[in-house]
Amino acid sequence: MLKNIFPTKIEVIENFLNKEEIDDLYSHVKKLSYIDHSVINGDGKSTFTPHDSNCLEGNKLEKKINNEIEKYCISIGIEKSTIDLCWANIQKKDSFLKMHHHHYSPVAGALYVKTDDKSSRLCFQNPNTYSLITNYVADPNPNVICYNVNPGDLFLFPGWLHHGSNYELNKSEERIVLSFNCK
Numbered sequence: 001m002l003k004n005i006f007p008t009k010i011e012v013i014e015n016f017l018n019k020e021e022i023d024d025l026y027s028h029v030k031k032l033s034y035i036d037h038s039v040i041n042g043d044g045k046s047t048f049t050p051h052d053s054n055c056l057e058g059n060k061l062e063k064k065i066n067n068e069i070e071k072y073c074i075s076i077g078i079e080k081s082t083i084d085l086c087w088a089n090i091q092k093k094d095s096f097l098k099m100h101h102h103h104y105s106p107v108a109g110a111l112y113v114k115t116d117d118k119s120s121r122l123c124f125q126n127p128n129t130y131s132l133i134t135n136y137v138a139d140p141n142p143n144v145i146c147y148n149v150n151p152g153d154l155f156l157f158p159g160w161l162h163h164g165s166n167y168e169l170n171k172s173e174e175r176i177v178l179s180f181n182c183k
């Protein structure tokens, strides 16, 4: 019998936010202060600072996201976790998000605020490094799995899971995502 052992569980919730919530969040993140961020290659900025980023402070969406994080924690069998650090990234045309991970966060997430059909996707890399030497004949190669991203979509995943755009260039004029780490 074929068994699927050591699976990596991520949560993908399309349309987590409605149109009004997306518009409110867009207005909110556009008022924040942006600086360079090492994970963005090319024209892009972030509100990220390593210890005190909380781009959702006082925003009613924080509770809504934390409720979903709690459900995710229960479904994958880990202790309850809530948003600790939160930041926003704005990428312009021809930038890309380097593959990276969120260190020791039990749960990390991405909530898309502004994208279009030219936006780079969100890709996850197989965390089993030994699998990279496997000569897969399956197409697409299962070592990288990419998702299209639309405004209002929420992704939750283990913080140790490498993700980024897999060197795919963003071709939209403005791609905005809110990212967070939990503790």
Ligand SMILES: [Fe+2]
Binding pocket: 100, 101, 102, 163, 179
């Ligand atoms: Fe990330």
